Amino acid sequence: MKTTCPYCGVGCGVSVTPQGDEQAQVAGDLQHPANFGRLCVKGAALGDTLKKDGRLLYPQVNQQRVSMDAALEAAANGLREIIEQHGPQAVAFYGSGQLLTEDYYVANKLMKGFIGAANIDTNSRLCMASAVVGYKRAFGADAVPCCYEDFERADVVILVGSNAAWAHPVAYQRLVKAKQQRPEMQVIVIDPRRTATCDLADLHLALRPGSDSVLFAGLLNWLVENNGVDTRMLAHLADVEPALLAAREWDLARVAAHCDLEPEQVTAFWQLFTSSQRVLTLWCMGVNQSVSGSDNNNAIINAHLLSGKVGLPGSGPFSLTGQPNAMGGREVGGLANQLAAHMNFNDADCDRLQRFWQSPTIARQPGLTAVKLFDAIERGDVKAVWIMGTNPAVSMPEGNRIAQALAKCPLVIVSDVLAQTDTSAFADILLPALGWGEKNGTVTNSERRISRQRAFAAAPGDAKPDWWLLAQVAQRLGFAAAFGWTHPAQIFREHAALSGFENHGQRAFDISGLAQLSDDGWDKLRPIQWPVNAQHPDGCARLFSDRRFFHPDGKARLLPSAETKTVTVNRDYPLLMNTGRVRDQWHTMTRTGAVPRLMQHCDEPFVALHPQDAIAYGLPAGTLARVQSVHGWITARVTHDSGLRRGELFVPMHWNRQFSQQSNVDMLVAALCCPASGQPALKQTAVRIQPLRVDWQGWLWQRSDQAPKNLRYWARAPQQGAQRFVLGGEGSVSNWLASHTDLTSMQLQVAEGGQDYRLLAWRNGALQLAFYAASRLPHLDHAFITAAFQAAPTRAIDRHSLLAGQAAQGDVAGRIICSCFSVGEQTILNAVAQGCRSTQALGAKLKCGTNCGSCIPELKQLLSSCVTEES
Numbered sequence: 001m002k003t004t005c006p007y008c009g010v011g012c013g014v015s016v017t018p019q020g021d022e023q024a025q026v027a028g029d030l031q032h033p034a035n036f037g038r039l040c041v042k043g044a045a046l047g048d049t050l051k052k053d054g055r056l057l058y059p060q061v062n063q064q065r066v067s068m069d070a071a072l073e074a075a076a077n078g079l080r081e082i083i084e085q086h087g088p089q090a091v092a093f094y095g096s097g098q099l100l101t102e103d104y105y106v107a108n109k110l111m112k113g114f115i116g117a118a119n120i121d122t123n124s125r126l127c128m129a130s131a132v133v134g135y136k137r138a139f140g141a142d143a144v145p146c147c148y149e150d151f152e153r154a155d156v157v158i159l160v161g162s163n164a165a166w167a168h169p170v171a172y173q174r175l176v177k178a179k180q181q182r183p184e185m186q187v188i189v190i191d192p193r194r195t196a197t198c199d200l201a202d203l204h205l206a207l208r209p210g211s212d213s214v215l216f217a218g219l220l221n222w223l224v225e226n227n228g229v230d231t232r233m234l235a236h237l238a239d240v241e242p243a244l245l246a247a248r249e250w251d252l253a254r255v256a257a258h259c260d261l262e263p264e265q266v267t268a269f270w271q272l273f274t275s276s277q278r279v280l281t282l283w284c285m286g287v288n289q290s291v292s293g294s295d296n297n298n299a300i301i302n303a304h305l306l307s308g309k310v311g312l313p314g315s316g317p318f319s320l321t322g323q324p325n326a327m328g329g330r331e332v333g334g335l336a337n338q339l340a341a342h343m344n345f346n347d348a349d350c351d352r353l354q355r356f357w358q359s360p361t362i363a364r365q366p367g368l369t370a371v372k373l374f375d376a377i378e379r380g381d382v383k384a385v386w387i388m389g390t391n392p393a394v395s396m397p398e399g400n401r402i403a404q405a406l407a408k409c410p411l412v413i414v415s416d417v418l419a420q421t422d423t424s425a426f427a428d429i430l431l432p433a434l435g436w437g438e439k440n441g442t443v444t445n446s447e448r449r450i451s452r453q454r455a456f457a458a459a460p461g462d463a464k465p466d467w468w469l470l471a472q473v474a475q476r477l478g479f480a481a482a483f484g485w486t487h488p489a490q491i492f493r494e495h496a497a498l499s500g501f502e503n504h505g506q507r508a509f510d511i512s513g514l515a516q517l518s519d520d521g522w523d524k525l526r527p528i529q530w531p532v533n534a535q536h537p538d539g540c541a542r543l544f545s546d547r548r549f550f551h552p553d554g555k556a557r558l559l560p561s562a563e564t565k566t567v568t569v570n571r572d573y574p575l576l577m578n579t580g581r582v583r584d585q586w587h588t589m590t591r592t593g594a595v596p597r598l599m600q601h602c603d604e605p606f607v608a609l610h611p612q613d614a615i616a617y618g619l620p621a622g623t624l625a626r627v628q629s630v631h632g633w634i635t636a637r638v639t640h641d642s643g644l645r646r647g648e649l650f651v652p653m654h655w656n657r658q659f660s661q662q663s664n665v666d667m668l669v670a671a672l673c674c675p676a677s678g679q680p681a682l683k684q685t686a687v688r689i690q691p692l693r694v695d696w697q698g699w700l701w702q703r704s705d706q707a708p709k710n711l712r713y714w715a716r717a718p719q720q721g722a723q724r725f726v727l728g729g730e731g732s733v734s735n736w737l738a739s740h741t742d743l744t745s746m747q748l749q750v751a752e753g754g755q756d757y758r759l760l761a762w763r764n765g766a767l768q769l770a771f772y773a774a775s776r777l778p779h780l781d782h783a784f785i786t787a788a789f790q791a792a793p794t795r796a797i798d799r800h801s802l803l804a805g806q807a808a809q810g811d812v813a814g815r816i817i818c819s820c821f822s823v824g825e826q827t828i829l830n831a832v833a834q835g836c837r838s839t840q841a842l843g844a845k846l847k848c849g850t851n852c853g854s855c856i857p858e859l860k861q862l863l864s865s866c867v868t869e870e871s
Contacts, residue, residue, distance in 0.1 A: 279315055569686045
């Protein structure tokens, strides 16, 4: 079975061989043009996500299980009553880039064409809304002009605000391979942090956070002054003079000072861009998640347009999409400021869409974007919200306020795959949805490539496709004729037909060539890049090679650069906090957090800071810290990172109340947005940091995932056969343990000495609980302890070793570096000591780095540290 990965926007093809209930063998699809067989560790672990544990299997109304029919009636009646009493603007949908295009299409049609409001937005607003605005302002259409093949064709590749090595690993490895084959290709990384992506960089510009648009405004000025303008492009450009006038003030000295870079670094970047024929710029959240996110995008696009580096092999401005179907959501109008099929809120498009849908009404003005939507819920203006496949209680800025808003909202409907998330806790109605492997539809990746996501597993319990749930509610609202589909292929055909309806080449998105697909043809659809129409029946890899754009005059637009707005620190909050992904986790961990091997590399929330800052704040590596902003506080483990600029912190975005006590970083982030896109600025928050005082720290293995109470800190990491918690507490260790677990029916092994306390609890020969605590976090053999929950040791010596937390014989692997093959740091260091002095040698001996390649930058760091110690 060929399907598509449900994680990032790379859109990797996956070959699946089902192996019974809840099991499947997963490999990369060798023929899929997005990945040609390569998968990252998350994709390779997809077979481990098919378990039914924790799934939402049956509908619930007011926390009581009901029939599906009763739940759908409750949803429809609740929406109808609120619309009748308060009007359609009192209702909102909040979707996800995890939805399939068919799901998205139905949700958008119901809200904008039949309920009659545009209050449907999505977590994609947090991801790429600024890129949408940038492309539309420049090209007249939300159209990414590039393709992955350009990675191999470029002379210079620029990565801006993108840790692609961790966020888009397969795309990054394609870049790595391209540079290995063509070492003369230059790679420039523009990022305040020295990330794993910098392992590939010939030049790293660690600029001041938020100064990206100034760097590119200066480049625009440099192009004019250094013969970098493609004069052939000028006939195809509008608004050139205002843009150049605004850029003129950004000379080299001023740019270097503003960006906190050496003039020589800036010059090297500008010269490479100007002198190279084929330049590809890749960017992600560091550019988009900013109060000037849209202007950042246009500053990059300006430089490509003026220099003519667009629409050609190896050239162009390429926004890397964060989610598997954020592009598909954009195609169907899943954002509150778009209509379906890339139409806009003007009379002609509104009339056109209503004519096609034959709908009783049509939304004629943009709806509430994500932050404004939840603000409206908090005010009571929106009284019903349907949340689909996302976790806004974790991912939205000012998370405490989001939780309060949902708590008082009269009607919260949540359709999801999991029974328990931070968001589902507020649901009045819970609807069980299908997950990956059960869903059937299409997704669109970052290069406009439409791929099929196919079902190979049976639907568990009463779970249904999101499109079906939406259509059933629509039918109960009285719209049966327009929502009578029985197969997702019918929805896709309607979506494709709409894309070509009265288009006449005026809208970039056009897949009308697929509108006549039979059900069988849809099922067998091979990956294809839009547009797909009479002009491009086999799809189109690159756009704008003909220099025709989608503004009415056919020209592209340059946008004047605006003064950047950056968050300022102060005496009370003197540090600047950045947020982002870690390598093996995805979003709010609802899927990846349950997979033990994906918790090996980074198993608890952390705050990284420069070693010199750590000294100043009294924070040795491994201690616990409290990070606070004006909006809230979190706790996390301290790590030192010399790749950070002084005065700056990094905290991962993933942890939530299902996996930690108080580590949801978005609770700290202000709900400040780019005024053009509505995308929140999640990358810059003024904070302070201090040690978190605890009397003891410890490790707890137990069978259940019951969260511990009365602690200052905890974080959970699922293991094979057990749940492992890392703890920080006050007072008596033994008293806390007695309050946490009833041990009266178990056989106990206890060891106490000084500040150390260790306990094993057994029942009928099976290990039920293992607990290790001391004034400092004990160093243990975690693999040895976890194995005892799967196969209990029978010899007395092994049980005594288990109580000690160390195997009687054998080496401790240490922190896992390679998740694909569970290779630990100490194992790698031992191999280096035995003569492995390259990543290739380590791969040959230990297999680390030979599968997805994501761990190679860390392997190089370990090798480098060993060489430094020897010298």
